[in-house]
Amino acid sequence: MSIKTIGIDPGVSSVKTVVMAYREGTGEILHRHMERIRRRDPARVVEECYYHALDATGLKENDIAYVASTGEGDLVPFRRGHFYGMTTHARGAKFLYPEVRSVLDVGALHARAMRVDDRSRVLQYEMTGQCASGSGQFLENIARYLGVGLDEVGPLSLQAQKPEVVSTICAVLAETDVINMVSRGVSTPDILKGIHMAIANRLVRLLRYIKAEGPLVVTGGLANDVGLVQAVREKLGEESKQMDVLTHLDSVLAGAIGAALWAGFRHEQLAA
Amino acid sequence: MGFYLGIDLGSTTSKAVVLDEDEQIVGRGLTNTRSNYEVAASLAQEEALVNARFYYLRRELEKSESGAPGCEQLFQQLESDFRLEQHLFRVNRLHETCLEALENSSALHLLSSARSALDAIFTECREEAVRDFDLHQADRSRFFRDIIGSQYMALAEKHSTRTLPYDFLLNIYDRSILKEENRSVGFTFESALGAARNRTAAHFPQHASLLQTVASRVLERPLEVLACVGTGYGRQRLPFPKEQIRSEILCHGLGAHYFFPATRTVLDIGGQDTKAIQVDDEGVVTSFQMNDRCAAGCGRYLGYIADELNIGLHELGPLAMQSRRSVRITSTCTVFAGAELRDRLSLGDSREDILAGLHRAITLRAMSLLSRSGGVFNEFTFTGGVAKNSAAVKALSQLIAENYGERKLNIHPDSIYTGAVGAALYARRASSDRKAA
Amino acid sequence: MSNPATHTHNVKKDDSMLRQKNMLSEYYRRVSFAHEEGKKVVYSFVPGNLTELFLTFDLVPVYPEINALQNGMRKVSARYIQTAEKIGHSEDVCTYVKCDIGMLLEGNKGPTGERIPEPDLLFLSYTGCFTFLKWFENLACHYGAPVALLHTPYQGDGTITQNMRDYMVRQLRDEIIPQLESISGKKFDEERLRSMLRLSAQAEEDLVAVLQSARLRPSPIDAYFGGVYYIGPIFTAFRGTQECVDYYAELRREIEERAAHGLGPVTPDGEMAEERYRLVVEGPPNWTSFRDFWKMFYDEGAVIVASTYTKVGGVYDTGFRHNPDDPLGTLADYCMGCYTNLNLPSRVNLLQRYIDEYQADGFLVNSIKSCNSFAAGELLMLRELEKRTGKPGGFIESDLVDPRYFSAANIKTRLESYLQMIEQKRKGKVH
Amino acid sequence: MSLQDSTGQLEEIIGYCESLYEDVDLQCVQRWKAAQPGRRALGFMPVYVARELIYAGGVLPVGLMGGGDQVEIIKGDAYYQSYICHIPRSTIEMALSQRLDCLDGLLCPSVCDVIRNFSGMWKLLFPDRLCRYVDLPQNFNPSIGGAYYRREMDLLMADLEALTGRRPTDEGVNRSIELYDRNRTLVEQLYRLRSDQPWLVPTIESYLLLRAGNVVPVEEHNQLLEGYLELAPRRTFRVMDNIRVLLVGSFCEQPPLGLIRTLEKAGCYIVDDDFVLVSRWLTRGIGAGADPVQRVCNAYLNASTFHSSKYEGNQPKRDLLLQRVAQVKADGVVFCAPSFCDPALLDQPIYMSTLDNGGIAYTAFKYAENTGQFQNIREQLGTFSDSIKLWSVQAAKEMH
Ligand SMILES: Nc1ncnc2c1ncn2[C@@H]1O[C@H](COP(=O)(O)OP(=O)(O)O)[C@@H](O)[C@H]1O
Ligand SMILES: Nc1ncnc2c1ncn2[C@@H]1O[C@H](COP(=O)(O)OP(=O)(O)O)[C@@H](O)[C@H]1O
Ligand code: SF4
């Protein structure tokens, strides 16, 4: 018999929810959802997502064995437990690709790299600090400036011919760089690729620091961005690091998936 | 008559100033730089020249009808109508661009619903412009992008439906505004003045003929630019020879000296850089500091905050002034600004208190540059876009008084043009040097 | 022979340069074969180095700082630094240390490509910098080599007290020398040390003359960029040798000849054009872009007439010379007298003296991210000097061997603005 | 006494300590001086000075630990580049804003190059005020380093005499030794209690208690400690499912309170640390007796703890670290050092490889005394504690 768990991952820009049928250390996703917060009260979005998840699966609150939060856990008053972001992303990545050895989680404002063992235990990690260079928000700003929808960013970047180097590390100054490029007539794909390379540069530094090994699973919102993932591959290639770089349609949900799995684990542990 | 032109190509705004032979400012131009640098420079320059023409237009009006009641009103109406014409021209052009963008988009199923939504949006934009376009409302942004942007977004929210998502309309706009901004003005002074004159004449039929004569007299007058110097963040991209480019530090120093000859310390907080400059009694820079590599705590920071709160830049200061207890903020990464704000709001701090804290944080960063450049001496001049922000000014003057004692604080209404004025002065000097040689 | 002066001088210049090059490669050869030749290797630091003492015991000294700076000039430091960061060294700390540890981790290939042997002794003469302490603790961990610690008291109150001197001499006599004896298997030969010290003093005399030639207008040398070449032999493995004496004698002759002909310094691009600015510089140079950095100066006609960096291995121009009559006492005085062992007020006084004596137009700080020993307090020094001399101060930031912290554009902007400031100040007019 | 009373009293003690922590104008020192004419106070930079001698001379030793996140830096930045740690700039800021005017002088022990140069900066800025650089010997041989240190301490005694007009007597020094020995015992008890039952002594409380010792006379500090030690064990705090960690690296510039709270909120009991090191620098009491000044010197030579600014000699600190981990039964080590702190940061690789070899988990991050955002640190520490917690169970239950 499986138990039902929910993992909720409120982030800076979106709330991710997963309902899981958990059984003996693994599970099956019954429901997945990602909701952009966009200027709304995040606590309310979390609540809506939660009830939406129950509605969509036809479950009652009582049917849920364990609700676990990750990310901005304080926004989930009805949680039973909280697991920290790297713990859950590592677990989520393992769910998606059991052979995972390193995880790269790139979200709206942060990026973290983790090296994990075969049980998805985090062995070493490194994350970006108080500086937003290389974050999703930064990419979003650029995309808006260029008038490109988020979904188009990746595919466009893949079309680049001569990517333009972005010299600065600062996200704000980089925007100016981009303005410069536009005014010099650099094509949108080349600009985007340049930005991707700059971000990838930072990400690879994180990976280098944790002595990453393959396979590497990219999670978080930017895992959806094929251009960035490709740039990371190229950067790793430059360092002659042979490593599989994997993404998954559910990559963005990795935190929520991990939380739901840990929820099941913890529930069993407590019941034992 | 000869003029001297100074152009300050800033990271967020581009400024141009026209000086006459007596070093009097006769024209000012301002545009945002969120577009092509060359275009921004030429827009600012054109604006400044338009502004100079209006300067003479007013002089002509005063001469011809000196003391006549309503003369000032007449002038203001004319200028306002002129801007309205400019504005409407751009609204229409943007409208067309949006429609083109729509045609080119792959979302065929949205074509007709989006088209009628766009038509409705722009119709309302136009109506609103005609209804209350007021050039002289000081606390309003005058940038096309800002005005149209906030209108568009509000209206897009209204016209979006389940099938026609907001994000789609927003994307159409994002694409089109970029194109629009990369275009030059696109109409002549004569034609716009002509259209404006007709509008104004409708308000003041009794002055129709006066308007006619004055306008043609101004149009006859040739504007000859004798020398031109460029400065600012984007100065390297100006199509000028090297000797016509000056470092922005030098220009700011000289510009501040122009406005306030007794100035010794100058602080300029612009969009992505902050400069602390010490000058001597001739406006020569003796030491300076500026931020590098990191744009934390600069003007753009406030821009992000305003975006996040969905209010205008000019509203930030007054809101912050209402705070009773400012919240301590330490991170001033410009990109994180929005997140920081959300964080604080969710912790239960009031908007006003958070804003006060943010302003203080910015000011503290500036204080640190000031102290690095040598301190704050009498008189102290505050320039750049952020000098328009009352809360920043308040926090700054408080901190200066507490730490350096009483200092005379200068803020000139034209302070945003400080760099451009400095550049124009250099242009004038270069040309008189040439004459002397 | 239309211009004999330039001609002869060019040849001479090459002589001393060549001699130095040869000395250096011979030195690295000696180092790499030390163990094969049955010699013991001792690692030590440049500030307060006790080369004569090592040579007395026939030990081969290795200076990790020199390796690091050479690696910086050869542009391999970036990789070494990364390697060190991989084992947990922070981005924030001294890059000399990381460059050295990175080199070690990658097999200890020295700047000339030859392998540097492991140390038989880590001689931790800890003068003027705490980081030395940490550096050798890290090396001790890697090599398991014994450490000899010489604690050099800081001139906190601006003087060398008798207590400090006694402390040093007793450390040398009771602990250091016995340790050197046991490592080398040789008895301490005081006479030999004395004769070396005599040679040291002789070379020191010539070095001072060379550095002080910058008082002339135009200065025949660049006392910073050129200066770092001049100090090479004496601050490292050669002090106390006849080779060293010969080198400085030759260098001095060359410089005096340049001076006699009213010539300016030689730069990597040949003769420097007109001398337009005379500057005093505080702080070490950047090594990773040494040439580009220098070029920014000589392109503008800026000559460095005095620098503090050329005093890290000993301040000789205030009168100190090694004294053969008091061998241990003189070594103590030498260690305690190095530039970074002076307290801040003394450093300011020294700089002020340079600005006056060398008739500088201004002084410039090159603040090094890595080096707290130099950098902490430099901003106050700058201000204090501006106040005392009325000369404009300039400030640029870079790093020793981490190319990430050398921003050419930024330094160029600051330097240009600074020189323009001097220019304007000289003119006294904007117009 | 009822439970409520004791809770109230505990709150009072901690509240008082917190008010001392927030007293960046050193009003408490001003009050102490004003209470009796002729009283003097000497500031000292953290880590170690012989407080016994200073206090014996009737001079209050005042530990300066920067401005934390309470002092806004206005002028301090003019004195320090961005890549130098934060504590000297906030200290300069405090000095320039007259907050340190109640101090009659400053002692800068040899901690690192930054503090060393700071002593010179102080001399340039305040030429009329006493400032002594105390070069603690790194040579621990009694006849060499010891002899040198003794003479340096005699200099200090002369300074004290010049300051107060009278030379401290042997009895005075002995009395002072006894007070500080008592203080050491109490602090040790506090740490023992914390390591035995960490839920009874939140780190923030033990930290504030220690910080109080920087600014109040030792008698008063002893009273505070005694009160706390009596009351804390009566608490009925819930025992949390936290891991036990040893915190290393915060001996000089101090983390802000918010950071210390964050550490515990993220699921870690800190069972040992190196905050306010001066109160624990000597690993045993000095003991009163003949020639007390020499006893103080001997204690430095023979009983100093291991520490980043001290040469390890033949007592490799990596071994001492392992000992300490075992002693306090730590599940892991948290390296928590100020940014740009060469001494602390350059020790880390040595420590890390030691822990790697010993199979002990660790994590590392940097802070500045005015760090305001702890999100990242919470995330990091949380993951650290998660990984220790979940997997100690997990190991048995092997997944899949
Ligand atoms: N298809 C996509 N292409 C590129 N970026 C995307 C895409 N989808 C989401 N993102 C980016 O992912 C980020 C959100 O990532 P997420 O991991 O949810 O962050 P957080 O948890 O901090 O909210 C956003 O900044 C957004 O820009
Ligand atoms: N009316 C206003 N009220 C408050 N702040 C303003 C106003 N106008 C501009 N600003 C601020 O000034 C900044 C632009 O300053 P500016 O000196 O023009 O920058 P730059 O020279 O870098 O282009 C903007 O980012 C904004 O924060
Ligand atoms: S460099 Fe740019 S992105 Fe980074 S902290 Fe500064 S402002 Fe933010």
Ligand code: SF4
């Ligand atoms: S800190 Fe400075 S003096 Fe010390 S080792 Fe590094 S570069 Fe040399």
Ligand code: SF4
């Ligand atoms: S924090 Fe570290 S570097 Fe800074 S003063 Fe203290 S010991 Fe020195």
